[in-house]
Amino acid sequence: MRVRRRKGAKEHLESNPQYVILKPEEVKGHWQEVFGNDHPIHIEVGSGKGRFITGMAAKNPQINYIGIDIQVSVLSHALDKVLDSQLPNVKLMLADGSSLTHYFADSEVERLYLNFSDPWPKRRHEKRRLTYKSFLDTYKKILPEKGEIHFKTDNRGLFEYSLASFSQYGMILEQVWLDLHASDYENNVMTEYEEKFSQKGQVIYRVEARFKR
Numbered sequence: 356m357r358v359r360r361r362k363g364a365k366e367h368l369e370s371n372p373q374y375v376i377l378k379p380e381e382v383k384g385h386w387q388e389v390f391g392n393d394h395p396i397h398i399e400v401g402s403g404k405g406r407f408i409t410g411m412a413a414k415n416p417q418i419n420y421i422g423i424d425i426q427v428s429v430l431s432h433a434l435d436k437v438l439d440s441q442l443p444n445v446k447l448m449l450a451d452g453s454s455l456t457h458y459f460a461d462s463e464v465e466r467l468y469l470n471f472s473d474p475w476p477k478r479r480h481e482k483r484r485l486t487y488k489s490f491l492d493t494y495k496k497i498l499p500e501k502g503e504i505h506f507k508t509d510n511r512g513l514f515e516y517s518l519a520s521f522s523q524y525g526m527i528l529e530q531v532w533l534d535l536h537a538s539d540y541e542n543n544v545m546t547e548y549e550e551k552f553s554q555k556g557q558v559i560y561r562v563e564a565r566f567k568r
C-alpha cells in the first residue's frame with residue numbers, strides 16, 4: 356500500500372500504547388494477558404489502513420484481533436480507525452511478517468488473514484510474496500495444528516501462485532472463491548483495497564487453506 360509519509364506517525368503510534376504493542380517481542384507467549392481474556396487471537400499480516408481488522412473486531416467481540424503492518428505511516432492510519440472504534444479486542448503492531456516467530460509462541464495465533472498482499476509479480480521477487488514457502492514455515496509455527504490462512508486478493512497471478520504454493524506445502528484448500536462478491540459468502544468484511552478494486556470491476560478471489568498438522 357502506497358501512502359504518503361506521514362509526519363509524526365511514529366510519535367502517534369508511541370503515544371497510544373493501549374492499542375499499539377510497541378515491544379511485541381516482550382509479550383511473546385503472553386498475548387492473552389495483553390487482551391485480558393483467553394479469547395482466540397486472529398491476526399492480519401499487511402493490515403494496511405485497518406478497515407478489515409476493526410470491522411472484524413466490531414463483528415466478533417469474542418475474538419481478539421491484531422493488525423500487523425511493516426509501514427509506520429500505514430499503521431498510523433490504522434490507529435486512527437482503532438481510536439475511532441474504541442474496541443477492546445483490536446491491537447496493532449509494527450512488524451515484518453517474516454519475523455512473526457519473534458512475537459508469537461508456537462500455536463499462539465488461531466487464524467491468519469492475508470488481504471490484498473503485494474503481488475511482487477517479478478519472478479526474482481518470489482521470496483517477498485507473503486505466500487512464499489518461507490512465510491508458510493513461519494505461519495505454521497505460530498498457528499495450531501490444522502490452523503487456517505484466509506487469503507483474498509484481486510490479483511489473479513498472486514492468487515494462482517498462492518494456490519500452488521499452499522498445495523505444494525501440503526496444505527488443504529478448504530474452500531476457493533473465484534468471484535467472492537458474486538458468491539453467497541456471508542459476513543464478508545471489506546478491506547480498503549477490496550472496495551477500491553471491486554468498484555473498478557475487478558473480481559475478488561478468496562481461499563481458506565489449512566495446514567494438515
Ligand code: SAH
Nearest residue numbers: 356401403424425451452470471546547548
Ligand atoms: N490489507 C489491506 C492492505 C493491502 S496492501 C487492504 O486490503 O486494503 C499490502 C500491505 O501489506 C501494505 O500496507 C504493506 O505495508 C504491507 N506489507 C507488505 N509486506 C509486508 C510484510 N513483510 N510484513 C507486514 N506487512 C507487509
